[in-house]
Amino acid sequence: MVELAKLLVHRHSTLVISLVIITSPSTATAAVTRYADSLAAAATPRVSLLRLRGEDDPSLPAGNAAVSMIESQRTRVREALLEFTPTARLAGFVLDMFCTSMLDVAEELGVPSYLFFPSGAAFLGFTFHIQTLHAAAAESTEAELVFPGLVRPLPGKVLPSGLLHEEWAAASYRMARDFRKSKGILVNTVKELESYAVDSLSRTENPKVYPVGPIGEKSRREDDETIEWLDQQPESSVVFLCFGSMGAFRGEQVREIASALEGSGHRFLWSLRRPGEGGPWASPTDYEDVREVLPEGFLDRTAEVGRVMGWVPQAAVLAHKSIGGFVSHCGWNSTLESVWFGVPMATWPMYAEQQFNAFLLVEELEIATEVRMDYRSESEEVVSAEELERGIRSLMEDCSRKGRMKGFSDLVRGALTDGGSSSSSIAEFIGDVSNNDL
Numbered sequence: 001m002v003e004l005a006k007l008l009v010h011r012h013s014t015l016v017i018s019l020v021i022i023t024s025p026s027t028a029t030a031a032v033t034r035y036a037d038s039l040a041a042a043a044t045p046r047v048s049l050l051r052l053r054g055e056d057d058p059s060l061p062a063g064n065a066a067v068s069m070i071e072s073q074r075t076r077v078r079e080a081l082l083e084f085t086p087t088a089r090l091a092g093f094v095l096d097m098f099c100t101s102m103l104d105v106a107e108e109l110g111v112p113s114y115l116f117f118p119s120g121a122a123f124l125g126f127t128f129h130i131q132t133l134h135a136a137a138a139e140s141t142e143a144e145l146v147f148p149g150l151v152r153p154l155p156g157k158v159l160p161s162g163l164l165h166e167e168w169a170a171a172s173y174r175m176a177r178d179f180r181k182s183k184g185i186l187v188n189t190v191k192e193l194e195s196y197a198v199d200s201l202s203r204t205e206n207p208k209v210y211p212v213g214p215i216g217e218k219s220r221r222e223d224d225e226t227i228e229w230l231d232q233q234p235e236s237s238v239v240f241l242c243f244g245s246m247g248a249f250r251g252e253q254v255r256e257i258a259s260a261l262e263g264s265g266h267r268f269l270w271s272l273r274r275p276g277e278g279g280p281w282a283s284p285t286d287y288e289d290v291r292e293v294l295p296e297g298f299l300d301r302t303a304e305v306g307r308v309m310g311w312v313p314q315a316a317v318l319a320h321k322s323i324g325g326f327v328s329h330c331g332w333n334s335t336l337e338s339v340w341f342g343v344p345m346a347t348w349p350m351y352a353e354q355q356f357n358a359f360l361l362v363e364e365l366e367i368a369t370e371v372r373m374d375y376r377s378e379s380e381e382v383v384s385a386e387e388l389e390r391g392i393r394s395l396m397e398d399c400s401r402k403g404r405m406k407g408f409s410d411l412v413r414g415a416l417t418d419g420g421s422s423s424s425s426i427a428e429f430i431g432d433v434s435n436n437d438l
C-alpha cells in the first residue's frame with residue numbers, strides 16, 4: 001500500500017494520501033513497528049501516516065481475529081479521517097483486501113471505495129468465480145453459471161442444496177479439498193453417459209478419474225405381488241413413481257399426487273411412504289394403511305389401473321416391460337437404473353444433488369421430462385395436481401425422449417462388457433493400484 005501510495009503521488013501533482021495503519025499487540029511486531037516508524041519519519045505533506053491501535057480478541061482464530069480487529073476500528077478511522085483531513089476534499093478510499101469492513105465508513109463519508117488486490121488478475125477472477133457460485137446458491141437467483149463439467153450454463157436454482165446453507169457449504173468445500181488429496185477417484189458413472197464431464201475432469205490437475213459404473217444390482221426378478229401385478233399390464237403402459245430411500249409424503253401433497261394420477265388416466269405404480277418421526281433426516285416408514293392419507297375412494301376407483309405400495313423392488317420394477325415412464329427424485333442410483341433399463345424419466349428432485357441431476361437429465365442429456373428441476377423438499381411447497389399431471393402426460397405420451405434413452409441404455413450396458421469403457425477403467429485402476437509402491 002505504501003508503494004502504491006508513492007506511485008500515485010508521483011503521477012499526480014496535487015494528490016494527498018493518508019495511509020492508515022492499524023495494528024494490535026499481536027500484529028505490532030518489532031519489524032512492523034520499525035517499518036511504521038520509518039514511514040512516519042519519512043512522511044511528507046503529500047503522504048502522511050495515521051496509526052491506530054486495536055485490541056486482539058483471543059477467542060477468535062488468527063485470520064478472523066485480524067479482520068475483526070480491523071472492523072472494530074471503523075468509528076476511529078472515520079473520526080480520525082474527519083479530523084485529519086478537515087480542509088482537503090476526500091476523494092476516496094483504497095482498501096487492502098482484508099479491510100473491506102471500511103466500505104461502510106467510506107459510504108458514510110460519501111466517498112467511493114477502491115480495492116487493492118495484491119495478487120494477480122487470474123486469481124482475482126478465480127476468487128470472483130467461486131463467490132458467484134456460492135452467492136447464486138445462497139440467494140437461489142436466476143443466475144446461470146458456466147461450469148466446465150456441463151455443456152450448458154447451470155441455472156443457480158438447481159445448485160446442490162448443500163451450497164444453500166453456510167455451514168453445509170463450508171463442509172462441501174472441505175470435502176472437495178480432501179478429494180483432491182486422493183490419488184484417483186472411482187466414479188459411479190459411465191464415460192459415454194457423461195463424456196463431457198469426464199473429459200473435462202481429465203483435463204484438470206485433479207486426481208485421476210475412473211468412470212467404473214453403473215455399480216449395483218441390475219436385473220433381479222422378484223416374485224412378489226408388485227411384479228405379478230405388472231405382469232398383467234400392457235407393455236409400456238404403467239407410470240412408476242418412487243422417490244428413493246428418503247422420499248416420503250403426507251397430507252395435501254399425497255392428495256395432489258393422487259388427483260394427478262387419476263386425472264392423467266394412465267396406469268400407475270406408486271411407492272408411497274410416510275415421513276419418519278424425529279426430524280427431517282429420520283428414515284421414512286411404510287404407511288400401515290395408505291387409506292388414511294389417500295383421498296376418499298381413491299383405491300376403489302383406481303383398483304383396475306393402479307397400485308399404491310410402500311418400499312418396492314425398484315430395479316425389478318424398472319426392468320419390467322410394462323413400465324413406460326419413471327417419476328423420480330433423481331437420486332443417482334435411480335437415474336442409472338432407469339438408464340440401464342431404458343425407461344424415460346420425469347424429474348421431481350427433493351434434496352442433495354438431485355436438482356443438479358434433474359438438470360443433467362432434462363437439459364444436457366434430454367432423456368427426461370420435467371415435473372420440476374428446482375423443487376426442494378425443505379421448501380415444503382406443494383406441487384399441484386395440474387403440474388404433475390402435465391409432467392406425467394408428457395412422460396407417457398411424448399415419445400421423443402424414448403429413442404435417446406434407449407441409445408444411452410445400450411451404451412451404458414456396453415460399458416460393463418469385456419472391452420467396454422467401465423471394464424477398461426476398472427482394469428486401469430487395478431493396474432495403477434498394483435503399480436503403487438505399497
Ligand SMILES: O=c1ccn([C@@H]2O[C@H](COP(=O)(O)OP(=O)(O)O[C@H]3O[C@H](CO)[C@@H](O)[C@H](O)[C@H]3O)[C@@H](O)[C@H]2O)c(=O)[nH]1
Pocket residue numbers: 216242243244245246271310311312313314315330331332333334335337351352353354
Ligand atoms: O422403494 C424403493 C426405493 C428405493 N429403492 C432403491 O434404493 C436406491 C435409491 O438410491 P438413489 O436413487 O441414489 O436415491 P437415495 O437413496 O435418495 O440416494 C442418496 O444417495 C445418492 C448417491 O448415492 C444421491 O444421488 C441421492 O441424491 C441421495 O439422496 C435405488 O437403488 C433404488 O432402486 C428401492 O429398491 N425401493
